[in-house]
Amino acid sequence: MIVIGACLRLYNLGVPSMWWDEALVPLIARFPVGSILEWLRTIEVHPPLFYLLVKPLAAASQTDFALRLLSALPGIACLYFVYRLGEELVSPLAGLCAAGLLAVNPYALWLSRIVRPYSLYLLLYLVLLWGLVRYRATRAGRYALAVFAATLLLYWTHYMMVVLAPAIGLAVLVMTFPSWRAFLLLAATDTLAFSTVLPFFLLTLRLPHWVGEAPLSEILANAGGSLLKLAWFLPGPLGWAMLALCGLGFVAVRGRPRLVAAGLALCLVPVAIVLAGRLGWTGEPRYFLNFFPVMLLGAGGGLAWLRGRLGPAAARLACLGLTVVLAAVVVNNAREFYGERSLLGMTWISYKQAAAAVPGLVRPGEAVMASEDGLYNALDWHVQRRGRGNPLRAVDVRPTDGEVMVNFLWFGPMGHLAQTKDDLARRYPGLVEVGTVGGLSFLKAVVQRTPVQPATALPWERTFAGAADILGSSHSLRGLVVNPNWGEAAQPAQNDRAGSIEYCVDNLSGQGRPRISLACRYVNAGEGNVLRLLVGYDGGPLREVLSSTGPDRHVYRKVVLDPPRDFRRLLVRVELSCARKTAQYPGGNLAGLQLRGLLVALDAPGGDDPGCGPAAGRP
Incomplete structure (x- = not known):
């Protein structure tokens, strides 16, 4: 027996x-x-x-x-x-x-x-x-x-x-x-x-x-x-x-x-x-x-x-x-009992099948969005175990890219982004479903980009928030994915390696040294997580102006800068590094560090603080 x-x-x-x-x-x-x-x-x-x-x-x-x-x-x-x-x-x-x-x-x-x-x-x-x-x-x-x-x-x-x-x-x-x-x-x-x-x-x-x-x-x-x-x-x-x-x-x-x-x-x-x-x-x-x-x-x-x-x-x-x-x-x-989808009557994703399909359906450098955190974590783990490169971690949107290909990993509603595939198609015209593997649907859409924002007159301010600004309005995006749940946010694509998002503003106002106000909304719930806000002028070196180390009970930080010299181009970078220290329910803790919104405001020297705007939120 x-x-x-x-x-x-x-x-x-x-x-x-x-x-x-x-x-x-x-x-x-x-x-x-x-x-x-x-x-x-x-x-x-x-x-x-x-x-x-x-x-x-x-x-x-x-x-x-x-x-x-x-x-x-x-x-x-x-x-x-x-x-x-x-x-x-x-x-x-x-x-x-x-x-x-x-x-x-x-x-x-x-x-x-x-x-x-x-x-x-x-x-x-x-x-x-x-x-x-x-x-x-x-x-x-x-x-x-x-x-x-x-x-x-x-x-x-x-x-x-x-x-x-x-x-x-x-x-x-x-x-x-x-x-x-x-x-x-x-x-x-x-x-x-x-x-x-x-x-x-x-x-x-x-x-x-x-x-x-x-x-x-x-x-x-x-x-x-x-x-x-x-x-x-x-x-x-x-x-x-x-x-x-x-x-x-x-x-x-x-x-x-x-x-x-x-x-x-x-x-x-x-x-x-x-x-x-x-x-x-x-x-x-x-x-x-x-x-x-x-x-x-x-x-x-x-x-x-x-x-x-x-x-x-x-x-x-x-x-x-x-x-x-x-x-x-x-x-x-x-x-x-013995096949790849041995679920004894349950309906679930076959992560093994889906992970095998990822390298052929998601190309390195393309942006990624998944229905839920657990889906992304499990799929990422399976792809990483295969040892043949992991495009889920290789997101790389460059300043020269006029458009970005976005991959939607669909296994049900995508939070605030879309409840159905039809909702998603209305938000992303040209959406194409390229395949369903192991119960997971792979959809693609092209997002047009404007990587530089012009500030033609002062005061000027812009709040960057949501998937459209993460993908379409950022100057560059590397090592981050978009989380569509509970508001759209950028979060690291993997632990212990910093990802970054940059926003670029051209100062076309004619005033060379405006006062700069920066405010970011974020989540930093995990021990050892680090969020850094850096600023650079006209291609010069970046310097840190604000940081958050987790766990941080705050959800909002603001800084006002007087630039050291005249500048034409302002580059603002947010770096996010998620430590593997604080476990969370979805099998990982990447959602414990998120950038939810960034305000960039320019005002005349000595002018009033333009504030953080209604979209930036308060703690």
Whole structure:
């Protein structure tokens, strides 16, 4: 069974493209440990263990195969512990049948092939149950230690352990009453283990996903649907057959009411807690993994009862035959597990396919805009791993360019810029869709440029803001991309390398030394981020006149300059360098440093300050 399960889990492990929740893990793992922990305390809904395990692994190898081993290997180990549980609680044949069913279970197979913590969570849950069973039978200290270790790691893997812990406690109490020894051991280890993750959990409670607003009918429907999907995720009658086998297993052990009651406690208590809290975030089967061991052991017990008349050798052979047949059903649906778009019914971008298409559809130097920050971060990471040049980072618009080609990476609305492709076409006449790859649409448009702004009379002022001024009115643009969400802004195309945007004004007023007012609106939320404003005259050297180092609570800065000499041409450059120190939700922190607007104003020497204008905003 282990060999069959291992083959199903390891075959083509590096081929499927990551979906967003998977890609988020290695994207966040790039940050320092302190930043990861802060991110998990404030934004993410999971404890730190899986991310901390991925970090050294990703440092050694960033291949999809290597990253998925953290799920595949625990998925294989689950087969052994399911067998041992079945052997201890029901019979060796029941354990063998349960392991065979787990080896070919489509949902367990999928969990073992994604970069998420659920396969590890299931393994630790099985180890915890096995440790409790062995401790009850032997009172050996090593099993008590296994219980504590599994409990501790479960709390550090997923907060569903908070919901699962009361169910495990009740199951232990049912199995051992009137003895309290195992229950007290569990209570002590659980309390100690939970205390280690409490600082993370208390802050996570503030996040919206813990707010109970879901209708009871919806929660019950989610639980019932998850039960069927866990039994057999692929369409067809096999799911109902597995549930029937599970029911038969309960009938087969009806002479052991404590075992039946413990199984029901493990299944029903978490659902009751979710119902009491009216928690609506449990619509996916992975949030009901507490069903899995009971279902598998129940179905395994049912099969063992059906095959009881065959004799031990024949029964084992029949179990192996059934596993092979069900494995063939899984292989017949190979595209759901082994193809590049193995998303098990989810609709998402195939980042791997899209990244392979980027060098052929986006040329170095062209401007880039993506529907959302997460899309850009994940696509950039995939393109960079290919090692053949990354045009997403090579934006370079020069002063001599009379026009610029803009690439729109479309996977839904682009914030304030456009809600539909038709909206985008109205804003950018001549927009052409050049292809859709892996669910991501690539569109192009040409933007005409006026790289020098004439100031024919004083006072003169101009506020540069929005995509049109970033792309069309700037003098040059290098290493920055346009973020269309929550207002259009320029932000770095990659971490730890400064990008810049320049604006050029020709002083045609006839007054050679006007007073200069500069004001910029910006976001600088990340530690170590640097925004610099520099000024140069008539092609001379640039000098810094204003800077911001993050985190900066201000969103607006202004400076008034008296130039040292007469000048004809004023060049204003804004440099943005985003440090990889402060993790943010979209799998990166580039949106934590943005230039949202720049005011350039010229006035006669000694004249009144022209102010910052209504478009420049105030803090």
